[in-house]
Amino acid sequence: METNGVRPNTALCKAPSNASLLAAAAVLCLLGAKSLAHAQVVSVPPSASVPARVGDNVRTVAPALERYEQNALFGNLWRRPDLSPRDRSLVTLAALVARNQAAELPRYLDLALDSDVKPGEISELITHLAFYSGWGNALQAVAAAKDVFARRRIGADQLPPSEPELLPLDQAAEATRAARVEQDVRPVSPGLEGFTTDILFRDLWLRPGLAPRDRSLVTVSSLIASGQVAQVPYHLNRAMDNGLTRAQAGEVVTHLAFYAGWPNAFSAVPVLKAVLDGRRN
Amino acid sequence: METNGVRPNTALCKAPSNASLLAAAAVLCLLGAKSLAHAQVVSVPPSASVPARVGDNVRTVAPALERYEQNALFGNLWRRPDLSPRDRSLVTLAALVARNQAAELPRYLDLALDSDVKPGEISELITHLAFYSGWGNALQAVAAAKDVFARRRIGADQLPPSEPELLPLDQAAEATRAARVEQDVRPVSPGLEGFTTDILFRDLWLRPGLAPRDRSLVTVSSLIASGQVAQVPYHLNRAMDNGLTRAQAGEVVTHLAFYAGWPNAFSAVPVLKAVLDGRRN
Amino acid sequence: METNGVRPNTALCKAPSNASLLAAAAVLCLLGAKSLAHAQVVSVPPSASVPARVGDNVRTVAPALERYEQNALFGNLWRRPDLSPRDRSLVTLAALVARNQAAELPRYLDLALDSDVKPGEISELITHLAFYSGWGNALQAVAAAKDVFARRRIGADQLPPSEPELLPLDQAAEATRAARVEQDVRPVSPGLEGFTTDILFRDLWLRPGLAPRDRSLVTVSSLIASGQVAQVPYHLNRAMDNGLTRAQAGEVVTHLAFYAGWPNAFSAVPVLKAVLDGRRN
Incomplete structure (x- = not known):
């Protein structure tokens, strides 16, 4: 067994392949993986200085946690090739909002903005999760994002309008969904059926500020992160x-697994397997 | 599809039918639905100024979320006729305590007190949820309520005594419950059985400061809001x-759905349906 | 039914049997059970003054909650003989970290340190729960522990090294576990399988700073406290x-039940029963 406790990851040895990934890598280095060889070759955005002191805190209480954060989390997980830094930022932000972890949001909002997530996409992510993780969670995220946006001089012109032209509705898929909810939900909670149809699927999901694939990625991530796997099959199929x-x-x-804990990841595995087994692509 | 994304709700067009609802409507307007036609006809209690700035925060990050809050949440949901503003306040407070969302509590404590929820009922709600959502959640709610009570000059004379005369015990129902817990719980966790019987069902539930129907409403709301539907059937039947x-x-x-997220609401639907199907009334 | 709503507990009448229990009892008295007869006979560590004001807060909002805290929680639960104050501290800290209740951590960190939990064990508990309850939860706990450690002058020399000599691996048990995860997890999430094997079971679990029995106790407690009972059977068997x-x-x-709410305790009961029924010892 090797000293840092993780498997060799060849992705660690490759130079990032584009500019935004370079910037993200620089932030990652500041976040924890200070000793990586190519850290000095990229320029670092000013906001990247924010999370630099996190390691100091950790070291005074849990030196091992600092090592895991440097080696496993930022030195390995965030560099694995199967998911881009931009996707990882969306997944992480969704998990933090779903779990109401406001204290962690500022540095990951900065990381997201440095990883090619647009301010307008963050705005849509928070609005979307008001419905999928609870209104209060979204308002906590608003408070965190407000400060980050102000510091980075992100103004109203970079935010999506409150009432944009909506994406076209997939009439066939929507009819199937609506029929299911009409049968299951209307008899016991007609109000829930009404809001689900009118606000969620014929308004929120059609907002163009966050691509449908990303909106599904955010939804699935929030569901897994809060242990609510019952709705994962529908939304994971939609994502795929x-x-x-x-x-x-x-x-x-x-x-x-890292941001919502191993148990939530393990509970998602059989659900993921069932969805994958039921698909042809 | 209409511009605000919600179905026409005739309840929006009716004047509130009593004084406390008028006060609540005034608060709701300040909370977000500023443009409603009858906003100017009601007088506004001083505490209603507290949440007035929430919209500003939201607008700088998520203009769409502000619109949903004005139109769907405060302009529609809170005005639907099937649940009174007082009941909605109890449900909301239970959800916030169960989900440990202390930052949201102050404005909803004010709204509850303006919607005919008595200070003593809030005291009982928090005490009740110490047992149903965890001790730490109750202590966070205490900290929030302490400030609201101090600002509104609510003193000890408005709080229920620590040891009031208890409501009479329903001997038959309690015998059934006790027998079930004796069989299921005692063999593996005798301490849990003892506390459940002695403190919960022969003390806490018999405290007169919160009506049994409201105590059940609070319990069911906290269970759904924290995704713990396994105990919903017993408590929903008790509530009904x-x-x-x-x-x-x-x-x-x-x-x-709004305060705990759509997934928790959808997970509650089949449980609610099974309970309703099993009852004659 | 007696006035304090709890069954007579003979443990209340016995003097603590050793020095660390004496210290813990003193803290417990300050935490709430001020009127206990033997409170004045023990010396109180300086840190014990921290939680003394909690009761005042509670009284101004919920006098009944203060009574329950004095009589049922600190006067009864913490004194029951089936679990030592040290074990109760580990269970409580695990619950608070798993539920991200940072506000409650300081006084329970003090109580743990006064109940024979070593600073290095707290460091390991937090590091362990980064993986079992989410990275952000661990970082919130780090922030709370940092202040407590600083106040008590606990320095780096009392913390476990980041890379200690690991405990020997139980090759047979590990082969069984690895085979199961290889079959269930690898086909859908190979990254999760890799991290689980390399970082969790061949590194984290082998760190000597927290005894395997205590590490399992912390894991089981965090699972129950966050309502994630699916992984309880494996970890409870391991604990036993x-x-x-x-x-x-x-x-x-x-x-x-007290720290994570009655519903989480009741959801754990059938899982616990199934594990106990499946064991010979």
């Missing part, structure tokens, strides 16, 4: 219909 | 035995 | 293989 690959789906679970 | 109607039960789930 | 008794297992559930 919208372009999420099998390898990416598996890597989402790997990533969430 | 104590007067909660079918329509109210369905609307509790609708309300919690 | 490492020395946790049947009575202790049952009392862990009793203890967690």
Whole structure:
């Protein structure tokens, strides 16, 4: 067994292949993996200085946790090839909002913005998760994002309008969904059926500020991160219909093991397996 | 599809039917639905100024979330007829305590007190949820309520005594419950059985400061809000035995979709359906 | 029914049997049970003054909750004989970290340190729960522990090294575990399988700073406290293989009823029963 406790990962040895990944790698280095060989060759955005002191805190209480954070989390997980840094940022933000971990949000909002996630996409992610993880979770995320946006001078012109032109509705898929909810939900909670149809599937999901594939990725991540696997099959199929690959789906679970805990990841595995087994692509 | 993304709700067009609802409506307007036609006809209690700035925060990050909050949440959900503003306040407070969302508590404590929830009922709700959502959750709620009570000059004379005369015990129902717990729990966790019988069902549940129907409403709401549906059947039946109607039960789930997220509401639907199907009234 | 709502507990009448229990009892008295007869006979460590004001807060909002805290929680639960104060501290800290209740951590970190839990064991507990309850939960715990460690002048010399000599691996048990994860997890999430084997079971679990029995106790407690019972059977069997008794297992559930809420305790009961029924010892 080797000293850092993780398997050799050849991705660690390759130079990032594009500019945004370079910037993300630089942030990752500051976040923890300070000793990586190529850290000095990239320029670092000013915001990247924010999370630099995290390691000091950890060291005074748990030196081993600092080592795991440097080697396993930022030195390995975030560099694995099956999911881009941009996707990992969306997954992480979804997990933090779903679990209401406001204290962790600032540094990951910065990391997301440095990893090619647009401010407008963050705005949509938070709005989306008001419905999927609870209104209060979204308002906590708003408070965190407000400060980050102000510091980075992100203004209203970079945010999506409150009432944009909506994406076209897939009439056939929507009819299937609506019929199911009409049968299951209407008899016991007609209000829930009404809001689900009118606000969620004929409004929120059609907002163009976050691509359908990314919106599904965020939804699935929030479901797994909060242990609510019952709705994963519907949304994971939807995510894969919208372009999420099998390898990416598996890597989402790997990533969430760190941010939502191993038990939530392991509880997602049989659900993921059932969905994959039921698909042809 | 109309512009605000929600179905027309005739309840929006009716004047509130009593004084406390008028006060609650005024608070709701300040909370977000500023443009409603009758906002200017009601007087606003001083505490209602507290949540007025929430919208500003939201707008700088997520203009769409602000619109949903104005139109769907405060402009529609809180005005639906199947659940009174007082009931919605109890359900919301139970959800916030169960999910440990202390940051949201102050404005909803004010809204509850403006919606005919008595300070003593809030005291009992928090004490009750110490047992149903964890001691730490109750202590966080205490910290939030302490400030609200101090600001509104709510003193010890408005709180229930620590040892009041208890309501009479329903001997038959309690014998059934005790027998079940004796069989299921005692063999593996005798301490849990003892505390459940002595403290919960022969003390906490018999405290007169919160009506049995409201205590059940709070319990069911906390269970759904934290995704713990296994205990919902027992407590939902108890709530309906104590007067909660079918329509109210369905609307509790609708309300919690917003405050605990859509997945928790959808997970509650089949459980609610099974309970309703098993009852004659 | 007697006035304090709890069954007579003879443990209340006995003097603590050793020095660390004496210290713990003193802290418990300050935490709430001020009127206990032997409170004045023990000396109180300086840190014990921290939680003394909790009761004041509670009284101004919920006098009944203060009474329950004095009589049922600190006057009864913490004094029950089936689990030592040291074990109860480990269980409580695991629950608080798993539920991300940072506000409650300081006084329970002090109580743990006064109950014979070593600083290095707290360091390992937090590191362990980074993996079992999510990275952000561990970082919140780090922030709380940092202040407590600084106040008590606990320095790096009392913390476990980041890379200690590991305990020997139980090759047979590990082969069984690895085979199961290889079959269940690898086909859908190969990354998760890799990290589970390399970092968790061939590194984290072999760190000597927290005894295997205590590490299992912490793991089981965090699983129950966060409602994730699916992984309880494996870890509870492991805990009992490492020395946790049947009575202790049952009392862990009793203890967690208070700190994680009655529903989580009741959901754990059938799982605990199935594990106990499947074992010979």
